Amino acid sequence: MRARLRAEMTDEIKVIARRHLATDGANLSLRAVARDLGVVSSAIYRYFPSRDDLLTALILDAYNALGGSVEAAEGAVDRADLTGRFLAICHAVRDWALANPHEYALIYGSPVPGYAAPSDTVPAATRAVTVLGAVLEDAARVGVLHDDERLPADVAAELARVGAGVAPNAPLGAVGRALGSWVQLFGFVSFELFGQLNNAVDVPGPVFDHQMRAQAAYIGLPTP
């Protein structure tokens, strides 16, 4: 009972903090949140030991929101349509990022100095890439992925580590190409959101879609 009030208060703080995040960016002011909540600043410390802990909670929520979006979008696609599932993942990431730019910046932008993400954010952060791993794994089971024989030993070792986590049965060459696509996906979204595409690409949407389709083919996913 008392615990439920506490949970409601915690949620309300996070909601208002998210709203401030959307308007004022990453430099979140505890006092401003407290003002909006009609409460004195020190009261916030009853629920979050420090501003960094509030940020950590928001980061965790952001990772889970993104992961949930990706899971939902990919889950709505026919299991046999591997390229469609891949594209659903890519667009889910971009759409979520465009809808929540500051939360995206919070988790994929420059890390807050002096702030080290606690290790309990790792599982939440892994949710999205796990979905890609499942697509890769399904593609490997169907046998459409080809390998790359010319992998240097150290590269192969690293890719094996990467693949072991998300797609243990995919050929290493495909893991490498998928890693490149993953990096390109977030590189594109970051460029678009952080203004690096200004004076270059006016309407990024179609370009993004085309790039990701090309990546699907490059990974080796069948073109429907």
Place this chain on the structure above:
Amino acid sequence: MRARLRAEMTDEIKVIARRHLATDGANLSLRAVARDLGVVSSAIYRYFPSRDDLLTALILDAYNALGGSVEAAEGAVDRADLTGRFLAICHAVRDWALANPHEYALIYGSPVPGYAAPSDTVPAATRAVTVLGAVLEDAARVGVLHDDERLPADVAAELARVGAGVAPNAPLGAVGRALGSWVQLFGFVSFELFGQLNNAVDVPGPVFDHQMRAQAAYIGLPTP
């Protein structure tokens, strides 16, 4: 004479600010810089109208430093070795970023909220990508680049805009693939620097080199 003292003071402020940037991250404290300089905080305002203007100066310097590194690295490679020039660019970007992580975060990380980069940073920001454009242009002149006939009209239009700035004679398909490589390059560096590769890739160097070699081949640069 008076002007030279002023220039020296301005430089000294930027040097100390860069040092603070390297230790404390992006939340640069004017007062701390003033303390290190043995001067009262308000004196800084004689040289920079605001903290944002100091940041802008640092951003401009960072863009130019990165651009200079890229130009130097690419310039040291035999003109005929197109893939070598491409790889030199990629490694120059990553090496500079690893050597100056906070300055990299300043220009390619999440933008400071409420801060809009003035338009005079654009030419400096363009220096690096211009070098890639020159490689692409040389490759087009030699005739090694192939096009992609299946470009949707809107994508082709955007790629034409991109290509017009840096490599007007390269086929649009190659421009698109190069754009993808560029995005992947910075995506990789950002992932590595911002800790997104933790728990996945231990030694990113060889993986990076392999990915960029694959990109060179994907763009269509000749494999030596």
Place this chain on the structure above:
DNA sequence: CTCTGTCAAGAGCAGTGCTCTCGATATGCG
């Protein structure tokens, strides 16, 4: 009914960006 634990409020500390005023000092002009 008392005791205990939880809560918000308020004061206060050290730090921040920024503005303003006030002397000191150097520069350029007559």
Place this chain on the structure above:
DNA sequence: CGCATATCGAGAGCACTGCTCTTGACAGAG
């Protein structure tokens, strides 16, 4: 050379920040 002017650093001060500590009110348990 002498003076007016422009530039400079120092200092005080404002409004704000995260955070700590103490104080007093209140609800639930025994």
